[in-house]
């Protein structure tokens with residue numbers, strides 16, 4: 001690990017966060033924990049009043065076969081957390097369910113610090129790990145650490161809606177950075193920052209970038225490491241803090257191969273030897289932003305939501321000590337530490353699995369989502385005529401109605417319905433609709449509609465819902481530029497997000513068939529075929 005320390009970035013803190021002082025009650029906890037101290041200070045409920053003795057859980061073994069195609073019984077193991085305190089059991093219900101420091105369980109934090117060092121590999125030595133309630137909570141705390149009302153925040157051109165619903169009511173404004181299938185474009189980021197004084201005279205240049213680097217929600221894009229380096233260097237040059245919200249990091253997949261060229265899924269999970277899996281998983285993952293961060297300007301939001309279940313409401317920051325300390329001050333007076341149940345159970349679970357077992361589990365998730373991603377992409381291939389994208393279309397494939405691909409060889413570009421790329425991570429396929437050849441589009445535009453693309457997108461969305469298929473429309477992810485002001489789309493372009501994380505293969509098939517039927521009817525292809 002690198003020996004250099006984080007630099008002083010305190011000038012990024014907002015007034016609120018600079019002004020926070022330690023909560024006096026939490027301060028007393030440090031004294032309480034001193035050996036030999038008799039405390040009549042804290043108003044702690046006595047643990048005998050907690051009506052819980054032991055929690056016993058049957059959990060999956062790390063190598064349980066969770067592939068959706070598997071018919072094997074899942075192997076399990078038992079874990080338990082008892083109430084009693086004993087020297088060899090730092091994890092116990094008397095402490096977990098008690099008030100305590102807002103940093104949460106020390107032993108869990110130590111496990112995660114070691115994990116972060118081995119897997120995320122921060123490029124500075126004094127990084128810290130601080131528990132939070134999941135990335136929603138993490139992002140809330142980050143915005144309240146840095147942003148003043150009215151600030152501009154750098155965001156992706158299509159962005160996770162809850163992230164902006166947080167800062168929009170504070171009067172903050174999004175500054176969208178253009179994307180392609182590999183995420184935000186470094187030149188576009190540089191351009192925004194370089195031209196800031198001319199494009200936004202008299203305003204403060206944005207100093208916070210919110211980014212979802214892996215299996216981005218909604219576009220599914222994963223930023224390659226070379227691009228991450230360029231983005232990081234630009235952020236150093238313009239003194240921008242990066243918040244990497246990376247819930248899909250462990251759901252990275254091998255490239256998609258269309259079914260006609262594919263042999264088997266075996267290559268995804270070739271071996272069961274844990275030492276090999278550790279290396280194989282780490283090699284397969286694109287390095288994180290923190291691994292490039294020699295200054296401590298990246299705050300990584302890590303969550304157990306996509307790897308152990310969102311209901312745990314547990315995650316952690318990986319960040320520099322100054323930011324971590326200010327985040328603790330904020331937690332003391334807002335959320336306090338994450339729920340004791342979650343901490344105790346996740347800690348016991350991870351200790352039973354050990355580092356190697358957790359890595360093994362994460363490797364299994366990779367296989368699970370690869371199979372699901374392939375199901376959805378295969379179905380799109382089978383229900384549409386899919387061709388490699390001609391030049392000028394920012395995705396790998398274009399999809400035409402079935403039976404039209406061959407007839408339109410001469411000019412498929414003018415007749416495709418949507419373009420898409422098979423994601424290399426996450427849970428989503430993002431389809432970009434080609435409205436320019438939709439029979440209603442010109443009429444809507446001519447009517448003077450302010451957002452004609454979104455109007456037609458909503459109409460098609462309702463057609464899909466009537467056919468009993470629910471997708472999420474692209475408008476949900478449109479950047480908020482200011483009060484009641486959303487970004488305008490490129491002409492003739494609309495989007496839908498399809499999730500492959502949840503439905504069965506059979507339901508996915510029905511869904512994609514419904515989508516094909518609705519699209520063909522909506523674009524008027526059904527009549528053309530007759």
Ligand SMILES: Cc1ncc(COP(=O)(O)O)c(C=O)c1O
Nearest residue numbers: 134135136160212217303305310
């Ligand atoms: C980009 C992104 N950030 C955060 C979240 C929420 O994460 P958590 O459950 O950890 O709050 C999601 C969930 O869908 C997400 O896609």
